[in-house]
Amino acid sequence: EDKVVQSPLSLVVHEGDTVTLNCSYEVTNFRSLLWYKQEKKAPTFLFMLTSSGIEKKSGRLSSILDKKELFSILNITATQTGDSAVYLCAGNTGTASKLTFGTGTRLQVTL
Amino acid sequence: EAGVAQSPRYKIIEKRQSVAFWCNPISGHATLYWYQQILGQGPKLLIQFQNNGVVDDSQLPKDRFSAERLKGVDSTLKIQPAKLEDSAVYLCASSLGTHTDTQYFGPGTRLTVL
DSSP states (O other), rough: OOOEEEESSSEEEEEEOOOEEEEEEETEEEEEEEEEEESSEEEEEEEEETTOOOOOOTTEEEEEEETTTEEEEEEEOSGGGGGGGEEEEEEEEETTTHHHHHHHHEEEEEO | OOOOEEEEEEEEEOOOEEEEEEOOOTTOOEEEEEEEEEEOOOOOOEEEEEEEHHHTTTTTTTTEEEEETTTTEEEEEEEESSSGGGEEEEEEEESSSOOOOOEEEEOEEEEEEE
């Protein structure tokens, strides 16, 4: 059975801090790993990672994949209150583009 | 570009009643997904359509849940009869094709079963 585990489950930081969110996966026929941000209802797409060791970056957010260790991290530098959300990680199985999600990490950024 | 549309946004029903949700995917997206997200959990795939055909419905509780995408565009998900444990957010997502990894999500429908 496909499994995605995220840690920590929740995190409270002060504005300006740097955070690292973790995602480990066991997914058959692995194709890619995706990160989403969920603020209220709809998860919004952040990154898709397919190759090991290549960092994807968007502003203050970055992510990297380790296919040998079946692991990915999402980094957020200089956090802002607008970064407060649940961050979801999902493994994609290649057969029919099926996503298996983790339970998410709830990040709260305080002033 | 318009995103994935869903309605209603909220629904409250009594157990054993029926309910239906509607989804209109992004124009041109062949693949449509319905997910169930229970509070505190990640989304769980219920059913995946490629055009009007079902690709994966292995996690759909078929005794009470049904879904259709008759013309290969919009889709409906129905629960009949509803149980208390069906209380969740029902998310619809779409992607260009089955081998296109990026799924784009709609705002979801929050269902409360009393």
